[in-house]
Amino acid sequence: MSDVVEKTLIALPGLFDSQTGAAKITNRLRQLIKSITELTSKHEEENLIKQELSAMKEQVSSPNTTMKQMREIMVRAMYCEMLGYDATFTYIHAIKLAQQGSVLEKRVGYLAVSLFLNEGHELLLLLVNTVLKDLQSTNLIEVCMALTVVAQVFPKDMIPAVLPLVEDKLSHPKEIIRRKAVLALYKFYLIAPNQVQHIHAKFRKALCDKDPGVMTSSLHIYLQLIRESPDGYKELTVSFVTILKQVVGGKLPVDFNYHNVPAPWLQIQLLRILSLLGKDDQSTSALMYEVLDESLRRAEMNHNITYAILYECVKAVYTIHPKAELLEKAARCIGNFVLSPKINLKYLGLKALTYVVQHDAKLALQHQMTIIECLDHSDFTIKRETLELLFRITNAQNVTVIVEKMLDFLRSCDDEHTIIHLVGKVAELAEKFAPDNSWFIQTMNEVFSVGGDLLQQDVPNNFLRLLAEGSESKEEDDQLRLYAVDSYLTVLKGDASHLPQHFLQVMSWVLGEYGHLQESVDQHEVIRLLTKLLDQRNVSLETRVWILSALTKISEGHTDLIADLAESLSSSQDTVLRQQAHELRHLSRDSQLHEGVLPHGAPWEGMEVDSSLSFLDGFVSEALAAGAAPYKPPHQRQEELCEDRELNLEPYSFSLPVSLSSCSITDRHSPTLLSVSSGLSGNSTELSQKAGSSTLILEGVKRVWGKDGYLPQKETTAPPVDKPSPAVQPSGQQEASERIEPQPEPSTQNQDKQQLASSLFVGLGAGSSMSLLGKSEAPPPRFRKKPRPLDSSSSSSSGTSERSSDSSSRSSRSMTDNFLYGSLLEEEPATSISAFDHTPKSTTANGLAENTDAKEDRRANTSQILGGDMVIVRPNTIQDKHPPPASSDLTALLPADLKDLPHSDVISLTSDPSLSLCSCRVFRDEALLLVIFISNCTESVIKDVAVQLGCEELETASLRGNIMDSLEGKSTSVCHYALLMDDPHTNVSFTGTVCYQTQPGHTSTLPFSGTLSTADFIRPLVVTTEEYGKLWLSLSHDVKQNLKLLTDASDPLRTTLNALKDALQLHIVDIVGSEGIVACRLLSGAPCLLHCRVNGTALAMWLRSPHPALPDCILYHCQRALAQH
């Protein structure tokens, strides 16, 4: 492959004497390197470098050192740093060299800077001016160097300084400069996407650049953009396909060839982009079938680079909407990879298979023998990749074999990342497909022992939750638990000194909780085993707490065994341990109390947790009577402190990053992580804080309680899966294995392999034969985790008044989704439309009678928007061609449940002689409701009216009334759409059609369209100043801009903010002096915080949001709102 290799030793002797070509060696460096290679020990090297560095230090500080000498010193400094020695003192001189040197010295200076200074190094600031100067230089080399260094080391906050100059370079006459500029902008995009948002149009120019190199560079940006939102770039598909066609067809200059393959890097980039664009999109995919076919066909040369292209092709074919013919070709390609004698190709083939079996598990069958060979391959990487593949094809029938293989691998593996990674997978498989209890527990034992303390905490947590929550049948659960207890007792009776902490914790919890299930074993024995663990030196403090709490649970009636232990530990240094020991002592003495606190038998049923701590009432009233100050919750204290202070940034500085959801939950009276024992330990929260993971587990336990005690389980467990017997094989699978393996002589080894194959690939053939065009469904897991109890049920026990007011602000993203497809669809069906036809009187009567209660509720919920008596809000950004008709009476037709929500005016959408359409936007907290009024203008009945509405940028869901059998003459019907905006867009347009029949068999279609703005989707975010401060710190994307200040009023800031509030439904959190803070959010999703300060005649606005594009959108609307004011 390479004519470069194996020359070193031959070249060695000659090199010191002859300096060939450009390879000139500066003398000092040469000496240094030479003497280092002659040294024999690390110690000597250290001494030598130390001498060298001090000599350099002297030289750089001498005023007589010329730039040329400096350059030579810098090269030596780089060498020392590469060897791992510190040459910090030269950093500043590197910058100086870049600043003052001639071009050649500059080059070394810049190189040194990019090697020495990391992003974020403070000295980098000194470089900005130099870079600015060089970017404007007429010398191309200087410009190139500056662009290189900018892309290499410039941090986020220094980008604005150079951005305009880099942007200018996009139209530089030299293509190398344009290319570097595009790549620099790509780098900027990666670290600060907001800052380059405005140059998207220029990216497109780069994409159309006449130089293919510049175009190639711009594809990096496009790949990133398309990965983030493929929908926005669908129209470019044709262009990308055309480019790829040209490249594949060899239309590019030969310069771009690599080993006779035309522009492979470009091809691969395009294939990736196309696969992103074609994913789940049939029409877009159809555009690229031809070129993919062509690529598959053309890439036939036997060279790594063509295989790289093929691999991307195969991935693309399997990612986009499937086409049978292409899939077949791609499958053949994968076959070539897998069967290749070249190990790199085999590896890639396995990777491709891993990717592909998710779509078509049958492919794995074809290659089963190869897979089995790879499983025993001497190469670690290949083995690991094979296991990854097996993980994907695991089902209930082959799980035992596959898990066994994975565990075998794990036992011989010493790379901790691999262990963590694979152990999690084993646990996942075991949980999903376990054939029986004993296997499951044994496997998990292995997982805990092999995984050791590297194990991620969620593995034991999930396992314990599974044990604790169980399934529907108590009998089955108890069997599983019993098995676990038995198994752990056996383990503990052996040598337990080497067991990992996680495993010990799991065991002690299970023994504590379920030890009593095993009647044949004396509890004395269990206690003895656990106590023995406490004596072991390698048991961590955390584990000791676990063990003690287990002992507490089973100690009842065994005071004699416990007393000594409790006594000795009550004087422990560790407070948590000490507290546990005290609890243990008390409980073991008082069996009645023990029964009350830790009942066993029917666990947890009827257990009341007094989260309001009412049993302390007596204590509190006594204290109050004795003159203690009444308790104030922390936020109240904070508010009082802030009250008379000026608004400043101080509260921002002390908090941890807090997500919106956690800061809006103000249910402070009920510690959500109440541990079993803390009911008894009173208000000590120390236990739950310190014994970090013990609370985690106990949380799992607690979930089983609701307000009304034990939560009944609704779901059913999967039917037990039969263990596969080798005799009974799906016939199709057997056929496949026979077909694939031509065997001249069945040696015993081969038989072994075949047997392995049949056990590994069982269940793949028959079940998934139809899955060529779709994913096969996953079999039902054996242990199904219960859905977590809803938030409301777990916190309802405390019943605080705060909840109702901020319930909407708490709803997270997932709830938004639920909302779209769940709750709203449950509303009244569409049949009630006729109630709205021209008898308004009866409608209102009905509405009032039926919905008074509901209205009360809604008013409470939507009070944030209502903000007083304002019912009609007019985000003034709707651009509508149609003049508003005299249709105010239409608002009367709004369904009663929407009438009290803030809504816009009714505007006309479109009309024809028979129908006229109007719309009204209703602002709900979680969505924008688009209410469409369909009025029949004729006297006759219109039949089969169907409304369709679509919008690319928004999620839409029809709620009711979009299909009607008939619409009476001169009547109006109403239909609703809920619109959700996930990614902010300044303006979005929706289009739709109404189909109807005036006469039977004669369908007319009436199209309509309209525009919505972000302002329609902005909702106020009600937070306190303190919450605002916390949130502010946790948000990452920020944008600053100066806006116009409305100066004509006495209080310009307040006037301006009110104007913005009216236009955009913002929530003004606080205004103090010349600063104001305002908060809003995109529906119930991403928040956006605005910090405004009066700065002369301008309003300096600083926006922050977790969403990169939201601040820009809001800023845009603020500007518009103020301009129109």
Place this chain on the structure above:
Amino acid sequence: MMHFLLLFSRQGKLRLQKWFLPLPERERKKIVKDMTTMVLARKPRTCNFLHWKDLKIVYKRYASLYFCCGLESQDNELLALEILHRYVELLDKYFGNVCELDIIFNFEKAYFILDEFLMGGEIQETSKQSIAKSVEASDMLQETMEEYMSKPAF
């Protein structure tokens, strides 16, 4: 996107390091150490790929020198091998029959070539001719600075 590129000798001595993402010094040292131990421990006739944390490691040995780079999970391993190969070809063209000693004694040149080839962890230029041209254009300054200033660069 490539995260880093390392060149080290069979003895585990670092010859060149390029980091495309900002990493603290300690992390860099750890990566260099991990890479050298992992790669040097590989047996002959194994594949050229490894996993390290969530990165894919692609390495190749050319004579006594190992070229090793860290990639993101969506990158193409074979393509990365070809990137390494192209870099070797570029070095070869520049030094004329490159060997480890060329790179030891002229490591800054190796960096300059790399900067013309990769930028921000992505390929910037694949043509051997163009890269050689731009590196030589800068090198020319060494002899005739004044002469050079009066005429346009490449």
